[in-house]
Amino acid sequence: MSTLTLTRRRGLAAAGWIGPVVRRLGAGLVVLWVAATAAYVALLLVPGDTVDVLIADGVDTPQRRAQIITEWGLDRPIPHQYGDYLLRLLHGDLGRSYVLQRDVAEILSSQIWPTVRLALTAAAFGVVIALVLALTTAGRRSWTTGLAGFSELTAASIPPFLAGLLLLAVFSFTLGWFPVSGDRGFASLVLPALALGLQIAGALGQVLREGLERALEEPFAVTARSRGITEWRLVARHALRHALLPAVTLTGWFVGVLLGGAIVVEAVFGRPGLGQITLGAVTGKDMPVVMAVIMFAAAIYVTVSTLVDLAYLAIDPRLRRSR
Amino acid sequence: MKVQKGILALVGVLTLAACGAETGAANTASGGEGGGAKGGSLVWAVETQPVTFNPQQWGQNKARLLVHNQFDALVARGKDGEFLPWLATSWEVSKDGLTYTFQLRKDVTFHDGEKFDAASVKANLDQLVAPGYNAAVAGIQLRNFSSAEVTDPYTLKVTLKAPDALFLDFLSSPYAGQVSPKSLKTAKDLKAGGPDLVGTGPFILDRFTPGQEVHYRRNPAYNWAPPNAAHQGPAYLEEITYRFLPEAAVRVGALTSGQVQVIEGVPATELGLLKADSSVKVETSLNSGSAFSYYFNISHPPFDDKRVREAFRDAVDVDTVLNSVYQGTAKRAWSIVGQGSPQFYDASLENTYGNNAQRANKLLDEAGWSKRDAEGFRVKDGKRLTVRSIESAPYVRDRRDVLAQAVQAAVKQSVGIDFQPKVVDQGTQQKALQDDQYELFQNSRGDTDAGAALNLILPKGAAINRTHYENAELDKLLAEASTTSDLAKRKEIYAKVQRIVVTDEALLLPLYVPADQVAYGAGVTGITFEPVSGTPNSAYDVRTGT
Numbered sequence: 062m063s064t065l066t067l068t069r070r071r072g073l074a075a076a077g078w079i080g081p082v083v084r085r086l087g088a089g090l091v092v093l094w095v096a097a098t099a100a101y102v103a104l105l106l107v108p109g110d111t112v113d114v115l116i117a118d119g120v121d122t123p124q125r126r127a128q129i130i131t132e133w134g135l136d137r138p139i140p141h142q143y144g145d146y147l148l149r150l151l152h153g154d155l156g157r158s159y160v161l162q163r164d165v166a167e168i169l170s171s172q173i174w175p176t177v178r179l180a181l182t183a184a185a186f187g188v189v190i191a192l193v194l195a196l197t198t199a200g201r202r203s204w205t206t207g208l209a210g211f212s213e214l215t216a217a218s219i220p221p222f223l224a225g226l227l228l229l230a231v232f233s234f235t236l237g238w239f240p241v242s243g244d245r246g247f248a249s250l251v252l253p254a255l256a257l258g259l260q261i262a263g264a265l266g267q268v269l270r271e272g273l274e275r276a277l278e279e280p281f282a283v284t285a286r287s288r289g290i291t292e293w294r295l296v297a298r299h300a301l302r303h304a305l306l307p308a309v310t311l312t313g314w315f316v317g318v319l320l321g322g323a324i325v326v327e328a329v330f331g332r333p334g335l336g337q338i339t340l341g342a343v344t345g346k347d348m349p350v351v352m353a354v355i356m357f358a359a360a361i362y363v364t365v366s367t368l369v370d371l372a373y374l375a376i377d378p379r380l381r382r383s384r
Numbered sequence: 385m386k387v388q389k390g391i392l393a394l395v396g397v398l399t400l401a402a403c404g405a406e407t408g409a410a411n412t413a414s415g416g417e418g419g420g421a422k423g424g425s426l427v428w429a430v431e432t433q434p435v436t437f438n439p440q441q442w443g444q445n446k447a448r449l450l451v452h453n454q455f456d457a458l459v460a461r462g463k464d465g466e467f468l469p470w471l472a473t474s475w476e477v478s479k480d481g482l483t484y485t486f487q488l489r490k491d492v493t494f495h496d497g498e499k500f501d502a503a504s505v506k507a508n509l510d511q512l513v514a515p516g517y518n519a520a521v522a523g524i525q526l527r528n529f530s531s532a533e534v535t536d537p538y539t540l541k542v543t544l545k546a547p548d549a550l551f552l553d554f555l556s557s558p559y560a561g562q563v564s565p566k567s568l569k570t571a572k573d574l575k576a577g578g579p580d581l582v583g584t585g586p587f588i589l590d591r592f593t594p595g596q597e598v599h600y601r602r603n604p605a606y607n608w609a610p611p612n613a614a615h616q617g618p619a620y621l622e623e624i625t626y627r628f629l630p631e632a633a634v635r636v637g638a639l640t641s642g643q644v645q646v647i648e649g650v651p652a653t654e655l656g657l658l659k660a661d662s663s664v665k666v667e668t669s670l671n672s673g674s675a676f677s678y679y680f681n682i683s684h685p686p687f688d689d690k691r692v693r694e695a696f697r698d699a700v701d702v703d704t705v706l707n708s709v710y711q712g713t714a715k716r717a718w719s720i721v722g723q724g725s726p727q728f729y730d731a732s733l734e735n736t737y738g739n740n741a742q743r744a745n746k747l748l749d750e751a752g753w754s755k756r757d758a759e760g761f762r763v764k765d766g767k768r769l770t771v772r773s774i775e776s777a778p779y780v781r782d783r784r785d786v787l788a789q790a791v792q793a794a795v796k797q798s799v800g801i802d803f804q805p806k807v808v809d810q811g812t813q814q815k816a817l818q819d820d821q822y823e824l825f826q827n828s829r830g831d832t833d834a835g836a837a838l839n840l841i842l843p844k845g846a847a848i849n850r851t852h853y854e855n856a857e858l859d860k861l862l863a864e865a866s867t868t869s870d871l872a873k874r875k876e877i878y879a880k881v882q883r884i885v886v887t888d889e890a891l892l893l894p895l896y897v898p899a900d901q902v903a904y905g906a907g908v909t910g911i912t913f914e915p916v917s918g919t920p921n922s923a924y925d926v927r928t929g930t
Contacts, residue, residue: 233643237642
């Protein structure tokens with residue numbers, strides 16, 4: 062094989078990448094635009110005068126009203142306002158909260174890290190618990206499998222609110238192992254992350270085990286067994302790779318669980334974070350913040366699912382051509 | 385026997401010695417901070433995170449307990465509602481009620497080292513009426529404020545445009561918490577307040593973590609507590625943390641497991657449990673202001689007819705309903721003014737109405753609502769006797785939604801009224817109010833002066849006159865009560881007002897008096913309530929350990 066053909070092959074491979082990548086990034090932008098538009102339509106549809114809606118419980122003076130009217134261009138026709146709004150979003154300007162008297166971007170950025178920390182720890186807990194359950198029980202057809210299946214179903218069905226209260230009642234109020242609230246080091250992160258991660262562990266565990274069991278019935282498993290491989294090696298080394306693919310697909314769903322659950326878990330455990338901001342904004346009708354949270358959630362979803370899609374392309378070359 | 389006694393004696397001596405050592409250590413530890421005050425720290429779990437720490441922007445009754453940690457007002461309130469000196473040592477009111485002359489304390493400094501004097505009080509007042517700063521206070525509480533004048537460094541003359549009986553009440557409210565004029569100019573975020581907006585109070589706010597907690601440390605220089613405080617000098621506690629735990633069950637669990645020492649906001653469902661726990665003390669205090677009541681909208685049928693209003697009131701057995709919802713922990717209200725405002729409450733209204741389904745049915749028959757439809761509801765001219773109540777979700781607290789369901793069942797069963805309580809978002813509620821699409825509205829006000837609540841609800845065109853009731857004589861009485869500062873005379877006028885709206889006009893169904901509950905663990909002392917507002921006091925007198 063000459064160097065020339067190799068280079069051409071690489072070039073072809075790169076070309077094969079560009080199309081799907083551009084398509085997916087484009088689709089992501091469309092989703093963001095739809096989310097921004099939906100948030101804007103919601104603002105228009107909320108009953109009451111738009112200035113009233115934006116000002117909510119903030120200080121209400123004629124000057125403030127005039128300022129809001131200029132900032133949001135409310136004295137101009139709606140298509141014009143909408144254009145301005147999109148333009149501002151493009152510049153990264155998320156607006157101003159008239160309730161909290163601060164820029165929305167500043168509010169979100171100051172609260173983002175506690176939530177990210179909580180979500181990542183919850184995800185790690187969820188994945189580890191799911192892996193351990195699935196690997197130790199898959200294909201064993203004993204009462205442990207039944208028990209694991211049952212606990213996964215339970216974990217997947219308990220809402221984070223209840224899980225949080227139960228965990229608190231046992232490990233904090235009764236045993237006193239973990240503090241009840243706040244964001245003070247790892248000990249205070251364990252219970253909220255568990256409350257949030259249990260649902261993921263349950264659902265992911267079920268999918269993983271089903272994948273493992275299916276993989277164990279495939280011909281390659283028989284071949285591997287005939288080579289004299291131990292059952293543990295078979296499950297952990299060979300079957301797991303097959304079972305992981307459908308599990309990766311769940312990532313999108315899991316980001317949703319983490320974002321939605323964080324709102325509840327942060328309130329139960331008295332932790333700072335985006336969830337508290339969202340809850341406060343929704344109950345206080347702080348529309349600029351609510352709209353920014355919608356945009357933020359959409360951006361996270363789009364980023365994660367684009368990354369997952371691109372990861373597929375990296376894993377499976379066939380997908381680059383077929384899509 | 386002898387040996388045993390000896391051992392006991394020895395143990396006793398050792399214990400004493402240990403105690404001595406402990407107190408000795410505590411003394412040296414706090415000795416540096418002066419005053420010989422006890423040290424210690426405390427964690428207090430509260431339900432609500434304040435929207436702002438700037439007292440001039442304050443608006444949440446649930447956040448009132450934080451304000452006076454950091455800020456002192458000019459005037460304090462005694463247990464009978466009398467005005468006591470605080471940062472103002474004395475004041476004189478001119479005969480016409482238009483000029484107030486305040487003598488101020490000379491030994492007070494703000495947390496940032498600035499001196500407190502007449503100029504700083506003037507700066508605070510001027511800030512409050514600055515355009516775009518606090519329109520509500522400028523337009524309501526300070527509507528009669530004309531100007532403040534520094535006549536000597538510690539004397540301030542305030543001139544009003546019209547006599548105002550509520551002016552001193554205002555100066556004792558959180559809004560009048562004195563803020564360092566320097567920090568009013570330099571604070572990074574003036575409206576939100578925080579560590580850089582400072583006062584003269586017994587504690588210094590040094591850390592605020594949104595969504596989690598706010599932390600205060602003791603102000604060692606503090607020596608200007610109001611005369612009715614339990615002690616003078618610096619606060620007992622070296623530091624105090626207020627942790628925000630919106631979930632009631634979590635607050636209770638945190639208290640019973642000793643992770644926090646005090647909790648505020650104990651739900652009725654948990655009260656019994658806590659009261660059974662001997663190591664936990666629970667204290668309840670009725671809030672001042674108006675009682676939580678159902679007000680009737682008289683602008684259209686059916687409540688334009690007084691007989692229907694009386695019938696609705698008589699149809700409910702309030703005691704039974706309150707018992708089923710709050711398990712005997714709610715205080716029944718009888719008037720528009722709650723029992724938490726004893727200065728103005730007219731107790732003669734008690735047991736003058738209510739729980740008389742027979743009379744209610746008779747009244748409704750007389751009013752023309754005599755027929756019933758298939759579901760058992762009363763009808764007139766083909767229209768059902770429907771009563772809609774549109775409430776905005778953020779304002780529904782104390783299980784008022786459950787209470788509404790209990791009332792709904794009661795009026796349906798006893799007289800056949802179709803009561804439809806709805807909880808909606810704020811915009812929808814505003815629209816319903818604008819379009820007059822409601823027959824009943826629910827309200828309670830936590831004003832320290834119940835008169836302020838009445839002024840907002842009753843006069844023609846008042847901010848929350850959603851009953852659409854108009855009565856020139858009543859308006860005159862309310863105006864008179866607002867300008868006179870003679871407490872006995874005000875009480876007499878407000879008694880007349882209560883009789884008009886409760887007895888003569890049956891304008892409302894008073895239900896219960898909102899209350900604050902505080903529960904605390906063993907060893908905590910000094911938890912008290914503000915005498916007039918009925919909300920928990922600051923942490924100034926609180927201490928831990930015995």
